[in-house]
Amino acid sequence: MAAKIKSGDTVVVLTGKDKGRTGKVVKVLPTENRVVVQGINMVQRHTRPTQADPQGGIKNKEASLHLSNVAIADANGKATRVGFKVENDQKVRFAKTTGDVI
Numbered sequence: 001m002a003a004k005i006k007s008g009d010t011v012v013v014l015t016g017k018d019k020g021r022t023g024k025v026v027k028v029l030p031t032e033n034r035v036v037v038q039g040i041n042m043v044q045r046h047t048r049p050t051q052a053d054p055q056g057g058i059k060n061k062e063a064s065l066h067l068s069n070v071a072i073a074d075a076n077g078k079a080t081r082v083g084f085k086v087e088n089d090q091k092v093r094f095a096k097t098t099g100d101v102i
Contacts, residue, residue, distance in 0.1 A: 003028065004072070004082040004093065005035060009102070011070040012079040013040055022073050026062065034064040041065050074098050 005011065009025045023037040043063045049056035071079035072095065080097040093102040 003030065005067060005070065010073045011035070011037060012073045012077075013037070013065065013070055014079060015069045016041070016065070022077065027064075029064060032064070033067045035067060035070060036062050036064050037070065038062065072102060075100055 005025060005028060007025050007028055010022055011025055012022050013019055018040045021040055023040045025035050026038050027036040029035065039062070041063045042060050045059050045061055047053065047056050047059055072082050074080040074095040074097050076098070078097060080095040082093050082102065083096050084091055085094055086092075087101070094100060095102060
């Protein structure tokens, strides 16, 4: 199955504590159906001091979101579904709301 969301896409969060916020996809985990979005779903991790990080302490990082909880943002910044079509013998993704190629 072709990927509807890829790294670098701008997405809108549909549910959860960050509902309505937009961000850029940093990483896609296709086997787990999850994505990591920059600045969204921040969690705190307690780390012990190591040689690489002698300070240790509480670090903030992005946790992954399920693919069903995010949608591609169209040119207007609204959530849209993704379709596929062939243009110039090449398969491309397009936004269902505006028809623009992503």
